[in-house]
Amino acid sequence: MLRRSWGLAAAGVCVLSAAAVLAQDASGDKWQAVAKTDTQEAFVNRQSITAVGGMFQANAKQDFTQPQPSAKKDKTFLSSRTTFRVDCTQRRLAIKEIRAYTGNDLQGDQVQKMTSGDKYLQWMDAPADTVYGKILDYVCLTGPAG
Numbered sequence: 001m002l003r004r005s006w007g008l009a010a011a012g013v014c015v016l017s018a019a020a021v022l023a024q025d026a027s028g029d030k031w032q033a034v035a036k037t038d039t040q041e042a043f044v045n046r047q048s049i050t051a052v053g054g055m056f057q058a059n060a061k062q063d064f065t066q067p068q069p070s071a072k073k074d075k076t077f078l079s080s081r082t083t084f085r086v087d088c089t090q091r092r093l094a095i096k097e098i099r100a101y102t103g104n105d106l107q108g109d110q111v112q113k114m115t116s117g118d119k120y121l122q123w124m125d126a127p128a129d130t131v132y133g134k135i136l137d138y139v140c141l142t143g144p145a146g
Contacts, residue, residue: 031061035134040064042131044138047145048083053118056086057096058139062131063104070100075111078104085121088140093132094121 031043041063048059060082067076077100085094097115102108116122126132 029059032138034060034138035131037131039066040131042135044135044142046142049139049142049144051144052085056088056139056144057083058086058135059083060135061106068100070111071114072111075102077101077111078108079106080112081106084135084139085118086136086139087123088136090123091126091128091133091136092123093126093136094123096121 029045030047032046033041034044035042043061043063045059045061048057050057061079062082063079064077067078068080069075070077080098080100082098083096085096087093095114095116098112099106099110100112101110124132126136128137
């Protein structure tokens with residue numbers, strides 16, 4: 001079923017550029033750039049992609065150009081590390097865990113942490129030309145690290 005999902009995702013997706021950036025952070029994680037807008041850049045850790053219950057799970061990093069409001073009053077963040085559950089067939093994502101940091105590249109103080117159990121996942125659509133859509137496309141086309 002996972003291979004079929006990859007094929008479905010590939011049918012409507014343009015191929016990622018071979019010039020895409022691969023960056024390594026202080027923890028040694030390697031991040032593949034998958035989306036860039038005026039307000040943020042998103043990366044996926046290729047080695048984090050795993051198969052889970054007919055779907056995928058992967059870690060993504062988002063760096064923002066402007067401070068984002070945190071769930072904690074009067075706190076903001078410039079980067080986040082998110083573990084997504086990815087449903088390729090239905091083109092949707094759910095957040096398993098998110099950690100937000102005051103600086104870019106997951107640096108500075110952690111100002112927010114949220115974890116969700118499988119039973120309580122809240123799914124979001126991931127249209128093709130959005131940051132979430134590009135994260136989903138990369139994960140679904142790449143598949144688990146081998």
